[in-house]
Amino acid sequence: MSDAVSVVNGASFDGAVEVKDAGLVGMVTLRGDLGSESLAKAVKSAVGLALPDARGVKAGTKGGVAWMSPDELLLFCDYEKADALVAKLDKALAGEHFLAVNVSDARASFTLTGAGVREVIAKGSPADLSPEAFRQGEIRRSRLGQVAVAFWLSAPETMELVCFRSVGEFVYDWLCVAAEKDTLPEYFNAG
Amino acid sequence: MLILTCPNCGIAADETELSAGGEAHLTRFGAGSSDADFEGYLFMRKNTRGVHFERWRHSYGCGKWFHAARCTTTLEVFGTYPAQTTEPPAELIEKIKQKRPEFEGFSK
Numbered sequence: 001m002s003d004a005v006s007v008v009n010g011a012s013f014d015g016a017v018e019v020k021d022a023g024l025v026g027m028v029t030l031r032g033d034l035g036s037e038s039l040a041k042a043v044k045s046a047v048g049l050a051l052p053d054a055r056g057v058k059a060g061t062k063g064g065v066a067w068m069s070p071d072e073l074l075l076f077c078d079y080e081k082a083d084a085l086v087a088k089l090d091k092a093l094a095g096e097h098f099l100a101v102n103v104s105d106a107r108a109s110f111t112l113t114g115a116g117v118r119e120v121i122a123k124g125s126p127a128d129l130s131p132e133a134f135r136q137g138e139i140r141r142s143r144l145g146q147v148a149v150a151f152w153l154s155a156p157e158t159m160e161l162v163c164f165r166s167v168g169e170f171v172y173d174w175l176c177v178a179a180e181k182d183t184l185p186e187y188f189n190a191g
Numbered sequence: 192m193l194i195l196t197c198p199n200c201g202i203a204a205d206e207t208e209l210s211a212g213g214e215a216h217l218t219r220f221g222a223g224s225s226d227a228d229f230e231g232y233l234f235m236r237k238n239t240r241g242v243h244f245e246r247w248r249h250s251y252g253c254g255k256w257f258h259a260a261r262c263t264t265t266l267e268v269f270g271t272y273p274a275q276t277t278e279p280p281a282e283l284i285e286k287i288k289q290k291r292p293e294f295e296g297f298s299k
Contacts, residue, residue, distance in 0.1 A: 055200060055201065068253065069253035126207050142251055
């Protein structure tokens with residue numbers, strides 16, 4: 001099989017913040033009854049993490065898990081291990097009403113690093129990105145420009161962002177323009 | 192800007208993150224119904240001036256449908272509630288009546 005490459009093939013941009021293609025990330029969409037014990041157990045054994053609360057995102061040594069909607073989770077793992085993860089979930093949840101799909105190749109992910117990451121995203125998203133409203137550990141599904149994205153802080157000054165791969169190049173270009181030097185209003189850091 | 196709090200994910204989402212779904216709580220008339228009922232279900236909408244119940248979808252967020260009650264003239268939002276209901280919750284109706292004494296309650 002041909003070698004998989006991420007959407008902008010590892011490109012990065014250094015401006016007011018650093019915008020970097022996060023490379024290939026294994027992602028599995030899991031839909032089902034988030035209240036069910038067997039689903040919680042299956043997630044625990046798959047990525048080693050308990051289910052997050054509403055809008056929560058957790059990362060651990062074996063991967064990560066994000067709350068996408070009242071019946072949907074997004075699991076993160078190594079790119080090569082996504083198929084195995086789906087197989088594991090299929091086995092653990094057999095007989096239940098659920099859906100697990102490897103969506104790794106349908107997503108693009110980017111990492112933004114720097115003091116102004118909130119402001120770069122805030123240029124194109126209606127989400128409240130003030131430090132009081134948007135904290136580490138919360139994932140926000142919203143839009144950037146006209147396209148759907150989800151983002152969360154993995155560290156106080158590191159924003160992870162995922163979008164559909166079909167718009168990945170657009171989002172990368174958009175982020176690079178938004179992260180040009182000397183273009184941040186420094187609204188959140190003021191005072 | 193209209194800001195509605197999605198009852199499914201708890202986010203105060205602004206209009207640009209949502210898709211409007213038109214009037215809420217329609218009675219569906221399908222095969223076997225009279226022509227007048229079917230026409231009413233397909234085409235006839237209230238076009239209210241004042242309190243209005245609507246369907247919205249948090250399309251850029253959690254992707255779920257919900258209901259909202261708002262005023263079509265002032266854009267005041269009275270509240271949002273889950274989609275899994277055929278009429279607005281009684282406490283919401285009560286709240287609207289306190290704010291708008293002329294409101295006669297929900298009718299289909």
